[in-house]
Amino acid sequence: MTSATELDVLRVFCGPDGRYGNALGVVRDGTAVVGEVARQTLARRLGYSETVFVDDDERGAVDIYTPTTRLPFAGHPCVGTAWLLDLPELRVPAGVVEARQDGEFSWITARPEWAPGRTLRQYASALDVDTLVVPPPGEWIYAWAWQEEAAGRIRARAFPGRGDGIDEDEATGAAALLLTRELGRALNISQGAGSQILTAPNPDGSVEIGGRVVLESTTVA
Template sequence: MTDYDVLRVFCAPNGGYGNEIGVVRDGSRVPGTEERRELAAKLGFGETVFVDDPERGVLDVHTPAGRPPLAGDACVGTAWLLDVPELVVPAGTVGVRLDGEFTWIEARPEWAPPHTLRHCADAAEVDALPVPAPGEEPGGAPGEGQVEAPGKRPGLYAWAWEDEPAGRVRARAFPGPAGTGEDEATGTAALLLTASLGRALNITQGTGSQLLTAPQPGGWVEVGGRVRLER
């Protein structure tokens, strides 16, 4: 079996929650796209990262849905692991900074896979949303405050203010038929929500993951979180 690290990304303050990802530090050991797809499926993580150049931070990320141009968990986790100033992904060059217990990436909203953003009335409404059955489209028809992604909806990002003046948000994500029933932490959706609202956010997603965001000059957005090495 190819050596790989397991990281938990967007953890709560106690180190729990977040998403597990796999990182193959020496991507040359799995050189082909089909071999990488097979290994990613075997490992079973939401995102499996193959590092093709650790000094430049060149990444190839595989998810159950394919190879995204930008993957939030993968970028935040691998940036922490490699300790590099930037990452190179299919969408472009992602800025990186480490700030105490948080690792931050800076990317453009248009690089993120599309999500449908649904503004719910309150956190209780977010919590009450049912998890879609396998193969079922999440969320149904657009509701008030819902921003439709272009083309076929790959999933739903439902959110509500917990404390609007403080920028505190409650959110849940449902990737839909192409992915799992519910995603515990979704960095790219947080990036899109931040761009839509135009303000810094402190997001609690899923059962307890924490994602921090902040808009930056020139249309860029930062997304940050805690990373923990599982093994």
């Protein structure tokens, strides 16, 4: 990778006031970082929950990494990258992700079977979720509780359990996708310190995931 490679840093699934959201690194010229080893090394150094390498900004071909592994699909990277590139679809190893903009929200459509495995763990109340301590490394846990069941409002926190320095994800699209499939209804999820994720199931089994995206900075990786 050359020193001229630009990195866009976004926050995805921001709250109504534009704060919070999960940080995402996007290397627009992904061809400047050649090979999985080099990309994994950069993703580990940057330390975001995910880093995206754009291999073709016209076709929307992207490659997604956590600090420790390559992912066939991930929610907040696809929502953020589709917003950044203003494309109607992205191509990830799992398949084609449709994208659209609707006012302040950026939406993608994806299939739950694309999402990595998550343990969805329900708690009795939002307070129970709020007071959880970070568990030791192990399984990937999405802790959730109803805030207002009739309205589809949920309180959630996400614990990746990977031991890579990211003890808690501020906002997690793939886990929200799996929870939407399990509950079979549209959800309004408050996750982390103040992030918001909207979801809606489709008749064909796919799920829409939406949220606000903010460009935090453009720098050199």
